[in-house]
Amino acid sequence: MRTITVGTRQSALALTQTNQVIDRLQRIADEAGIQCRFELHKIVTRGDQILDVTLSKVGGKGLFVKEIEQALLGGQIDMAVHSMKDMPWERQQGLAIGATPEREDPRDCLVTRGNVSLADLPRGARVGTSSLRRSAQLLAYRPDLQVESLRGNIDTRLRKLEKEGFDAIVLAAAGLHRMGWQDRISEYLSPDICIPTVAQGALGIECREDDAFMLNLLGRFQHAETALAxxxxxxFLGRLNGGCQIPIGAHAVVKESDDGTVLEMMAVVGTPDGSRLIKEWGRDSDPVKLGDLLADKMIEQGADRIIAELGG
Structure with missing residues (x-):
């Protein structure tokens, strides 16, 4: 009987999604006759400690994963459950993504006072978000909005909607779904209006690359379509060297065609004020080729210059 220590951030959402993963893995292990049990190990990351400034001003990559990956490398934990959108493009040497489970709804959503839609928000409405990507796309769609920085865990931001005079806040639908708070959603934002951040709604389950036991177990939890998308x-993100200080997003879907499995992806890079958005769409059966294709199309239109100006 192996005891598997699972590292996680200590927010309500992180604990909820980690426990959901543990429940599923325990069932998978039991069905396969793999003897193991799980225990939680909560870890505070740098991103959790710095809440008084926007993520884009904090700088650096891996703000919500670095300390957890150090615990993995040091042997304090055996696996970690990350929101994949928090994970840097560069892989940490010695670690591996053992599984990418089936994705939750990747869209952004609007939570408003009065349950009104984005189109029906009054002129000059105060909208809270921690994301430059969301700010840029909202301002491109509704330049009259007053978009303001809003940090904190999902439950904290919901409280601030009521207590700090915001008319609306923008959150990832996946988090509200995992918490069972779908009834708080006023509107799902179409990717035509707000393309999600890279890997939004997906989880990455990480372990040491030399841990054959964990790789075998986690491999049974892999969702092929999610992993491809x-x-x-x-x-795409890696090709552009994008980070949280850049308004950048991408959303891929897997479709079946006469030629087999194909990926379709839309992506965006823009300026924080929304005055310029570069959007592209592409299609390919190879995820690496598709990511490179859209990145190269955007570089031709000046995306690399936008990223350089913003410090990417």
Whole structure:
């Protein structure tokens, strides 16, 4: 009987999604006759400690994963459950993504006072978000909005909607779904209006690359379509060397065609004020080629210059 220590951030959402993963893995192990049990190990990351400034000003990559990956490398934990969107493009040497489970809804959503839609928000409405990507696309769609920085865990941001005079806040639908708070959603934002961040709604379960036991177990939890879509999105991100200080997003879907499995992806890079958005769409059966294709199309239109100006 192996005891598997699972590292996680200590927010309500992180604990909820980690426990959901543990429940599923325990069932998988039991069905396969693999003897193991799980225990939680909560870890505070740098991103959790710095809440008084926007993520884009904090700088650096891996703000929500670095300390957890150090615990993995040091042997304090055996696996970690990350929101894949928090994971940098560069893989940490000695570690591996053992599984990418089936993705939750990747869209952004609007939570408003009065349950009104984005189109029906009054002129000058105060909208809270921690994301430059969301800010840029909202301002491109509704330049009259007053978009303001809003940090904190999902439950904290929901409280701030009521207590700090915001008319609306923008959150990842996946988090509200995992918490069972779908009834708080006023509107799902179409990717035509707000393309999600790379890998939004997906989880990455990480372990040491030499841990054959964990790789065998986690491999049974892999969702092939999600892994393909996320790989295309992350390839796009890596090609552009994007980070949280850049308004950048990508959303890929897997479709079946007469020629077999194909990926379709839309992506965006823009300026924080929304005055310029570069959007592209592409299609390919190879996720790496698709990510590179869209990145190269955007570089031809000046995306690399936008990223350089913003410090990417």
């Amino acid at each position: 996320v790989r295309a999105e992350r390839q």
